[in-house]
Amino acid sequence: MVTALAEKYSAPVPRYTSYPTAPHFQPVTDSGFYAKWLSELDPTKPLSLYFHVPFCREMCWYCGCHTKVTKKYEPIADYAEAMRAELNKLMDVLPGRFALSHVHWGGGTPSILSADDFKSIMGMLEEGFEYTPDAERAIEIDPRTADAAKVKALAEAGINRASLGIQDFNPGVQAAINRIQSFELTKEVVDNLRHEGITQLNFDLMYGLPLQTTDDVRRTIELSHELKPSRVALFGYAHVPWMKTHMKMIREEALPQVKARVEQATVAADCLQELGYVMIGLDHFAHPDDPMAVALADNNLKRNFQGYTTDDAEALIGIGASAIGRLPQGYTQNIVSIPEYKRTVFSGAFPLAKALEVTAEDILRREVIETLMCNLEIDLAGVLTKHSISPDFFDDELSKLENFKVDGLVNIKGKAIEVTEEGRFLVRTICAVFDTYMGRGVGKHSRAI
Numbered sequence: 001m002v003t004a005l006a007e008k009y010s011a012p013v014p015r016y017t018s019y020p021t022a023p024h025f026q027p028v029t030d031s032g033f034y035a036k037w038l039s040e041l042d043p044t045k046p047l048s049l050y051f052h053v054p055f056c057r058e059m060c061w062y063c064g065c066h067t068k069v070t071k072k073y074e075p076i077a078d079y080a081e082a083m084r085a086e087l088n089k090l091m092d093v094l095p096g097r098f099a100l101s102h103v104h105w106g107g108g109t110p111s112i113l114s115a116d117d118f119k120s121i122m123g124m125l126e127e128g129f130e131y132t133p134d135a136e137r138a139i140e141i142d143p144r145t146a147d148a149a150k151v152k153a154l155a156e157a158g159i160n161r162a163s164l165g166i167q168d169f170n171p172g173v174q175a176a177i178n179r180i181q182s183f184e185l186t187k188e189v190v191d192n193l194r195h196e197g198i199t200q201l202n203f204d205l206m207y208g209l210p211l212q213t214t215d216d217v218r219r220t221i222e223l224s225h226e227l228k229p230s231r232v233a234l235f236g237y238a239h240v241p242w243m244k245t246h247m248k249m250i251r252e253e254a255l256p257q258v259k260a261r262v263e264q265a266t267v268a269a270d271c272l273q274e275l276g277y278v279m280i281g282l283d284h285f286a287h288p289d290d291p292m293a294v295a296l297a298d299n300n301l302k303r304n305f306q307g308y309t310t311d312d313a314e315a316l317i318g319i320g321a322s323a324i325g326r327l328p329q330g331y332t333q334n335i336v337s338i339p340e341y342k343r344t345v346f347s348g349a350f351p352l353a354k355a356l357e358v359t360a361e362d363i364l365r366r367e368v369i370e371t372l373m374c375n376l377e378i379d380l381a382g383v384l385t386k387h388s389i390s391p392d393f394f395d396d397e398l399s400k401l402e403n404f405k406v407d408g409l410v411n412i413k414g415k416a417i418e419v420t421e422e423g424r425f426l427v428r429t430i431c432a433v434f435d436t437y438m439g440r441g442v443g444k445h446s447r448a449i
Contacts, residue, residue: 003259005407005422013432016373017305018331019366020437022324025333025354034350035093037329041315043096046132048313049103050305051083051121052320053110054338057145060179061249062167062209062237066322066336067108075338079321080117082342084124086319086351091128100125101132102311105139111146115153122157134291136161136310138202143189144181151189155196162193163202164229168209169220176210176254183223190227200290203229207264208237210254217264221271231292232277232285233307234268236261265425281374282427284308301374308374321351330357361436364389369431376419376427384415391415400433 014021041047054067055076070076103125105111111118122137131137138161139154146154154162166186167179174180193201203224207217224232239255241247256264269279277285278293284307286293295301295310302309304316305324318325318334321341325332333354335341344351358366364387371378380394394415401417404410409423410430419427432438 003262005409006262006426007258008407009404009409009426009429011429011432013428013438014435016369016428016431017303017307018324018326019369019435020331020356020358020362021435022331022333022354024437025331025356028352028355031350031352034332034352034355037327037332038090038093038317039095040329041095041098041327043094043098045314046099046101047129048101048304048311048316049125050316050318050320050323050325051103051105051110052318052323052334053079053105053107053113054321055079055107055112056109056142057112058178059246060167060177061246062177062179062206063246064238064240064244065106065108068338073114076112077114077117078342079338080113080121082345083320084121085345087121087124087128089345089348089350090317090319091124098129099132099135100129101135101313102309102316103135103137104306106306107140109142109145110139111141111150111154115150118153119157126158136200136291138163138200140165141189143186146189146192148192151192151196151198155193155198159198161200161202162198163204163233164189165204166220166224167204167206168212168216169223170212170216173209173212173216176250178249187227199230201227201229202231202233203227204233204235205268206235206237207268208256208261210250212256212264214260214263214267217268218271221268221275225275230287230290232272234265234272234283234285236265236283262425279424281308281376282424296374299375303370303373330355360387363387365434365436368394368434372417372419372431372434373427376424378417380415380417394434397433401430404430404433 055070056067059069137159139159140163143164164186167177168174169183190201205220205224239247272285273279278288279285280292280296280301284292291310292308300312302312304311304326314328316326321334321338322336323334332352335344335351335353341351367383368378381391384391384393398412401410401412405412408420409426411418411420419430423430
């Protein structure tokens, strides 16, 4: 039954880490508006910063991130200088000294930065901002490139949460995705992180990888549990070779099909919950005392470009090539090309490539979609009242959800919607009903499961 529903509803849909989604951002030729948006921010409200480092030592064939391979450090050093320049310009424009509630380093492999370059940027944050008492300073780590000295440097720079890419511990699966990473190596990095005081650890796991079986997924979860991460993200591999050409290295006939993907996702979710993790939204799991599980229980869970998050800052500012930001007025995305990004920054301009000013309807629909993605339920009547919108505004969407109701994916009572456990893995498809940008012919998406 679950497989049949997955095949029926598993159409290509966005991941809804934003609304409107990134394919609908529009090209910009003048970044002057961005300075105005920044100048209008309230200095009494904390900010969130995202740094994107688009470099790796080698390419993992499953990767959907913006990154490139380099064996030399010189281009990385030049890029770090550009990020410092962009950060300086940002601090010059901001209307006051802001507090930071979240700092997230992503990539690529952000831990590829030298200790000196990483510490210099984190030092700029110490000088130009203040941290809230519970500020999260997180970094994504490739355990294959994080030795004891690198971990020590991260701790000295103030990092207090680390996300480790694992995917799967089966050597055959690892060979099929060009990422050889033993359990012993991963354990060594985990031990080093805890030794240096970085005890909040996230693991990234995947299902739907080439040659991967349900037993592989279960065994990877069991091994991961031995290392006691506080959070686990369980992502379904999205095969999009038209967007990421290196994915053509993966043999399509080796990929699990819908039935196998459903089985892998279901077994993984059951296994993690049996081990004591709380399931969060579509694909995250956390210890009951982890801030993310607490946020879920308190209805304070959020969703942004990093996925599910406890970050409720009004503004998320992206720094680095391709980095996306979210401000009260709308979204921004930096130039993707690394050389062009550096040229623009060194010329003294903000390196924007795209942006989208949100409308009142965008904000309304974003709240509905984010609430469904996070809480799996929503009272549309309450949201419409909050926004002073007519009670019948979403009647068309409610009628479109009737098929989902008949198939047991949602319960609907009046204007209250509840996503069932059967519908959890298809929540993106349910959210797409509220997406007025779908079908406008821009961008391609991965399947919902």
